[in-house]
Amino acid sequence: MSTDRTYASPPCLAAEVDPAYSDPSADAADDVARWRRDTRAQLRTARDALRVTERDTISHALQAHLRTLLTQRFGSVRGRIISFYWPIKAEPDLRPLMATLHQEGAVIALPLVEQKATPLVFRHWTPETRMQRGDWNIPVPPPEADRLTPAITLAPLVGWDDDGYRLGYGGGYFDRTLAAVSPRPFTIGIGYQAARLTTIHPQPHDIPLDLILTEAGIATERTASQ
Template identity: 60%
Template sequence: MSDEDRGDYASPPCAAKEIAPDYFDPLSVDPAQARDVARWRRAERNRLLAARRSQDVAALRAVGQALASHVAGLVAARFPSLNGLTLSGYWPIQSEPDLRPLLSAWHAAGAAVALPVVETRHAPLVFRRWTPDTRMVRGEWNIPVPPPEADRLRPRIALAPLVGWDGEGYRLGYGGGYFDRTLAAMQPRPFVIGVGLQGARLASIYPQPHDIRLDAIVTEAGVQVLRENA
């Protein structure tokens, strides 16, 4: 059972799909509203994942290449030198665009690259060092991860996969709550770039206090959100 199914990690409001975002109280923690929005998020997640799976291989490859170009441009604009910088990416699952070529390019440029790993359920993620030659092992949900002996790193820049997103910089993920939990525990917090599809934009995810705004959101159409104070 996911955090959202239990109502622990969900966001209001009631009948979220039918009411305007400006009606929503982001500080509300009403249990009934939380249950309603958890169901709404689950339905939206299923819809968006189905749409993503419907793309053919060529289209998904083109999206991945465009995303990689835009993410690389954003990172280069804010961090002129990658040498010695620690960045975290993620292994593509559920028809996500494949950014592994970008991670390899960052590694070749002298950056330390890490991937997130679930070592303890319902606890913050850890980040293990990855290189193109890393021998991967099966982690939680059979996702390939670097092995336990890989160095642990603390990323300065972190890529976050998006199932959905909104114009305020909030993220709809897979429902486990891991990424928000991890960011809440990290000090200093990394510069976080959400990476997803342009068609996955939502009017709002109706954030609750546990939801953490990302610093930027990038899609195949370019940079969509960039917080001025990030």
Template identity: 60%
Template sequence: MSDPDDAPRGYASPPCLAHEQDPGFFDPLATDSRQARDVARWRRAERERLLARRRALSAAQRARIARAASEHLSRLLSDRFGTLKGRAIAAYWPIKGELDLRASMARWHEAGAFVALPVVERKAAPLAFRRWTPATRMVRGVWNIPSPPPDAAPLVPEIALAPLVGWALDADGAAWRLGYGGGYLDRTLAALAPRPFAIGVGLAAARLSTILAQPHDVPLDAIVTEEGIAGEGP
């Protein structure tokens, strides 16, 4: 039986797939090009290892993990923001075995939040965000990723969720994300003002001792996994 998470769906997903377009991707903004290439090579290997581990989970295992993570996420949002009514929250829809938060997205919408999904409007540029509702009809965007249509309302998120391939906490408790390698989230967080409260969502088993943070990397405010909340900012 095929994995239902791999079946085609009409939903948006995190547009951070530049590594699949260019396997030799590295960030030229790093201070040393050789170091940047070494880090990029190490990250590719870790990314492949972690993605393979995630793919090995059954659909039932992923569903249990996602439910547990969703409960921790709800607690974090409630403690930090109280009500979500009237707040803009950027989410994602799952691909490649990412934790499925669609039920939470629907609840946030019903509770009066403005739910957004990320969209690549220009390559190698910060993401845009368009409003999503359960009735939104998706269109194919960059790299054939389904997204809210161009006439969907643009939003600036107060809260931004990002799926994790891997994650790490440094000695000061700062939370770092290993993503798919395109750099879109870092560009977006660096460009948005005010910056949204950024939360990484992923597996507890995807924790690394470090991501070898580079000058372009932007830390998150918190990490949520099925085991709880880590690195919560002030």
């Protein structure tokens, strides 16, 4: 296998999708949008190709790493509001840990789109919650579930880079939410190690996450000075 690639991992075929990947001119907004669209498609195709057993192994590893991280950084989860996500499109499935932390006294929230092009809303979830279909047909808590402000938020990743920037699905909802929520939650990106990119070509609206976690453990973390 050649080692002169300009991308970070085999599934990340950015340089072959778009030659502008390594060209500074790609920072023009229209070029970045095109590059992100193509890279997102490549990463999702690679993710969809994983066998169920591979996804399960990755999800189990991520749950173990996340459990350790929460314990070491925050101690007891009792009473702490943590926003998870409901997995779609071959995302890592953390729902078993979500239920376990609920049993241990954490207050679990799930994000949902209640109005297009506005920040996400976080609503309370328990194993007894009667879910309904939300945006993209994602199961979400009903409108009568309490609205919460999380202290810790998990953000699913399509791709990520070492500066903590996230490549999502293109709707801008997490960036919009992080810009609006006060106080800002500690935000942990959850993704596959193979989805590491050299850069996502961050734009002014992109907000870096505090930490990115993959099946290999903590992949990157921003310091207070950053």
